[in-house]
Amino acid sequence: MRFLNRSAGRLSRHRRGRLAGAVVLLLGLVAAGSLYSLLATGATSSAAATKAATTDTQVEEGRQLFLVSCSSCHGSNGQGITTTDGNEYGPTLVGVGSAAVDFQVGTGRMPMAQPGQQAEAKETAFTQDEIDALAAYVASLGPGPSTPDESDYSIDDLTDEEQEAAIVRGGQIFLTNCTACHNFEGSGGAMPRGGHAPQIRGVEAKYIYEALLTGPQQMPSFSDGNLTPEEKRDVIAYLGSLDDATGYGGFGLGGFGPVAEGLFAWVVGIGSMVGFAVWIAAHTTRSKRKKATA
Amino acid sequence: MSIDTSKVATTTSGTAAVSGQPTKVGAVALWADERLGLGTAMKKNLRKVFPDHWSFMLGEVALWSFVVLLLTGVFLTLWYHPSMSEVTYEGSYAQLRGVSMSDAMASTLDISFDVRGGLLMRQMHHWAAMLFIAAMMVHLLRVYFTGAYRKPREINWVIGSLLLLLGTLEGFTGYSLPDDLLSGTGIRAADGFMKSIPVVGTYISFFLFGGEFPGESIIPRLYMIHILLIPGILLALIAAHMLLLVAHKHTQWPGPGRTEQNVVGYPLLPVYMAKAGGFFFIVFGVTALMGGLLSINPVWKFGPYDPTKVTAGSQPDWYMGWPDGALRIMPGIESHIGSFTIAWNIFLPIIVMPGVMFTILLLLPFLESWITGDKREHHLLERPRNAPTRTALMVSLMTYYALMWIAGGNDLIAIHFDMSINQITYILRVLVFVGPAIAFYVTRRWCISLQRHDNEVLLHGRETGVLMRSVEGGYSEKHEAVSPERAYTLTARPRDEVWTIAGHKDENGVQLPTGRFAGLRERLSRLWFADNVQKPSQEEYDEAAAHLAHADHEEHAEIGSSSEH
Numbered sequence: 001m002r003f004l005n006r007s008a009g010r011l012s013r014h015r016r017g018r019l020a021g022a023v024v025l026l027l028g029l030v031a032a033g034s035l036y037s038l039l040a041t042g043a044t045s046s047a048a049a050t051k052a053a054t055t056d057t058q059v060e061e062g063r064q065l066f067l068v069s070c071s072s073c074h075g076s077n078g079q080g081i082t083t084t085d086g087n088e089y090g091p092t093l094v095g096v097g098s099a100a101v102d103f104q105v106g107t108g109r110m111p112m113a114q115p116g117q118q119a120e121a122k123e124t125a126f127t128q129d130e131i132d133a134l135a136a137y138v139a140s141l142g143p144g145p146s147t148p149d150e151s152d153y154s155i156d157d158l159t160d161e162e163q164e165a166a167i168v169r170g171g172q173i174f175l176t177n178c179t180a181c182h183n184f185e186g187s188g189g190a191m192p193r194g195g196h197a198p199q200i201r202g203v204e205a206k207y208i209y210e211a212l213l214t215g216p217q218q219m220p221s222f223s224d225g226n227l228t229p230e231e232k233r234d235v236i237a238y239l240g241s242l243d244d245a246t247g248y249g250g251f252g253l254g255g256f257g258p259v260a261e262g263l264f265a266w267v268v269g270i271g272s273m274v275g276f277a278v279w280i281a282a283h284t285t286r287s288k289r290k291k292a293t294a
Numbered sequence: 295m296s297i298d299t300s301k302v303a304t305t306t307s308g309t310a311a312v313s314g315q316p317t318k319v320g321a322v323a324l325w326a327d328e329r330l331g332l333g334t335a336m337k338k339n340l341r342k343v344f345p346d347h348w349s350f351m352l353g354e355v356a357l358w359s360f361v362v363l364l365l366t367g368v369f370l371t372l373w374y375h376p377s378m379s380e381v382t383y384e385g386s387y388a389q390l391r392g393v394s395m396s397d398a399m400a401s402t403l404d405i406s407f408d409v410r411g412g413l414l415m416r417q418m419h420h421w422a423a424m425l426f427i428a429a430m431m432v433h434l435l436r437v438y439f440t441g442a443y444r445k446p447r448e449i450n451w452v453i454g455s456l457l458l459l460l461g462t463l464e465g466f467t468g469y470s471l472p473d474d475l476l477s478g479t480g481i482r483a484a485d486g487f488m489k490s491i492p493v494v495g496t497y498i499s500f501f502l503f504g505g506e507f508p509g510e511s512i513i514p515r516l517y518m519i520h521i522l523l524i525p526g527i528l529l530a531l532i533a534a535h536m537l538l539l540v541a542h543k544h545t546q547w548p549g550p551g552r553t554e555q556n557v558v559g560y561p562l563l564p565v566y567m568a569k570a571g572g573f574f575f576i577v578f579g580v581t582a583l584m585g586g587l588l589s590i591n592p593v594w595k596f597g598p599y600d601p602t603k604v605t606a607g608s609q610p611d612w613y614m615g616w617p618d619g620a621l622r623i624m625p626g627i628e629s630h631i632g633s634f635t636i637a638w639n640i641f642l643p644i645i646v647m648p649g650v651m652f653t654i655l656l657l658l659p660f661l662e663s664w665i666t667g668d669k670r671e672h673h674l675l676e677r678p679r680n681a682p683t684r685t686a687l688m689v690s691l692m693t694y695y696a697l698m699w700i701a702g703g704n705d706l707i708a709i710h711f712d713m714s715i716n717q718i719t720y721i722l723r724v725l726v727f728v729g730p731a732i733a734f735y736v737t738r739r740w741c742i743s744l745q746r747h748d749n750e751v752l753l754h755g756r757e758t759g760v761l762m763r764s765v766e767g768g769y770s771e772k773h774e775a776v777s778p779e780r781a782y783t784l785t786a787r788p789r790d791e792v793w794t795i796a797g798h799k800d801e802n803g804v805q806l807p808t809g810r811f812a813g814l815r816e817r818l819s820r821l822w823f824a825d826n827v828q829k830p831s832q833e834e835y836d837e838a839a840a841h842l843a844h845a846d847h848e849e850h851a852e853i854g855s856s857s858e859h
Binding site: 117164165167168171172175176179180181182183184185187188189190191192193194196197238241242245247248249250251252253255256257258259260261262263264265266268269270272273274276277278280281282284 | 346347348349350351352354355388389390391392393406407413417420421424425428429432475476560569572573576577580581584586587588589590591592594595596597600602603604605606607608609610611612615702703704705706708709712713714715716717
């Protein structure tokens, strides 16, 4: 106790020193920072953090894949590359999180086939294990949203009534937030300068969740503060319900609205009407009486 | 086209018609005739003759689509609630259960999911509406390209144009009734269009909506307009259109035995009763198939209207697509006078442009007869090639319309053809002016070339494809004179006469007074007929015929020189 008092006393002598304020501030910041990182990782991505920690080999494997397939644009440490005239050649990947990697590589958007207005989805060149490794490496560069679990976007564990309520809610959220670009049926729509909001029907639920979370390309990101995880899940449930629903009314004409309907009215409707008119006019009347010269 | 009359009974073999045993039908007809006296009127009109050609049946498609619209529309009125009061949807469509929406939308969902056959009726009604307007337009093009709107049928052209305009308005009001996201967006747009009219715009909008948008009145008001006002006027105008058709008698293609004074064809009863009646069932059947198999306006996917929501692919139905296209490519020009804004970018493309185009459409027959000075009656049709400027004018208008259509679907074209929506817009801003001009020039020259071809066929015969080798070893293609019927058909058209001030005289050769724009008229008339090819004269034809007959025995032309001889 005496020792403690003496130490406190010694420290106390410096309390009006010139550096005391800076030192206390530094200590406070370090304490707050460590506490935050401890609590934050513990609260939101403890699973991912522990997974990443336990799989150093996975990170290393991911780094090797990254150096071969991604580093030419994103830099060998994922720091991004800036061209000499100040343009972004490839953006930095520090802090994009594993969800972004899983989305971009899993849907084949990355690696890009060619520079363009936006990266096109295509067959992916990686196995899911390799994608996980890449994701683990990129996640190790800085904290970011992590790949969701199936429990995040599945409504299977809800009761039937809860499921129906979730779908109704999801439909309204979808119509408010998504249809302006992705169309009322998720058939996709045009964006300025050659960009486009892709078709989102028939896309795996995981990728929709990741896209909402990370906001790839021109899409705004819908953070958990913007759309809660439950709301994201509901939107996915609504889209799934559209896939499962009967095609009420028959063939849906691609779900593009009145332009496709007009095309069908002219081609199928007027086309067949003119065909029938020609047919009726070509089959002219015959009298019952057969003429000898006929 | 020559009609094979050999298969048509001309007489009843010389024996006079005698009444047979009275039948039950005959007894009923006699009973009715003795009381209504319709026999005399029917005797004449049931035997009324109509000429036979497929293109004369296009207007019928519109008529029968309208009948389908009336039938399905009556069905829909039985369940539709024209009300904007808020209700909570509790019907069969699970994805919207519990969502609050207008009664109009809820009843539309009920028609779609809970009324037996309701969705089929809704879809048939919508497809029939699309076909109704499309058929009117195709019919309009046929009438225009064949010159069937010339005297005495100008009034019927005007009535037809009004039908097209009213059909479009009827379509728009119907599109707005379900109160789903798409129709609400349409009404919202219409509100903006009205407000873009300087000075009176806001008043018109407040008057129509009964206050600020959206209010509670617009759906009931549009409903009244949709099921009562416009259909009533449409019916009256269709009746007038048909009565004038009967009064004027149908036009016909020129051919042997067909003149400006007669109509060659088949009588209404039984031939056209069967053909037209049968055609109704075909139109009904095609509409029913489309309604049953092809989804149209899936309101349940759009959800109820909410001003905070919008969807990609929000487009009007096709007949409003062209002003929508104009709106999409119009540069954003606005003027500010004090605190007052004139939105030219809305006002010009959506209020002024369609109005101007519709006026041009209405005036086409009058413009043409003023320019050509042609005041004669015409019951024989003209082939499009024989009126190159007229044909080119409409093709030019069609090109303009089509380019505007493309502009109206610019977003879908961008995603499906992997193009930039901005570039499509820039290109179309130029093309809507250049395209129609190119189309006009190309069509006109094309028509004139076809006229030359007709003369070639008349004077030098048709190419048989038979190659002949002469004794000397030269090769020539055998040409064959066309049949006299075909030659008659090809030459059954008057020579073009340019209207001139000097030629504007009465029958006694006295100069008639000319209007203030006579100079312009003369110049336009010259341009109208410039470079047209006239049919060969009788002498030219006789000489060529003699030459061809001679050539049948002795090949006369080396290959390649056939156009010079």
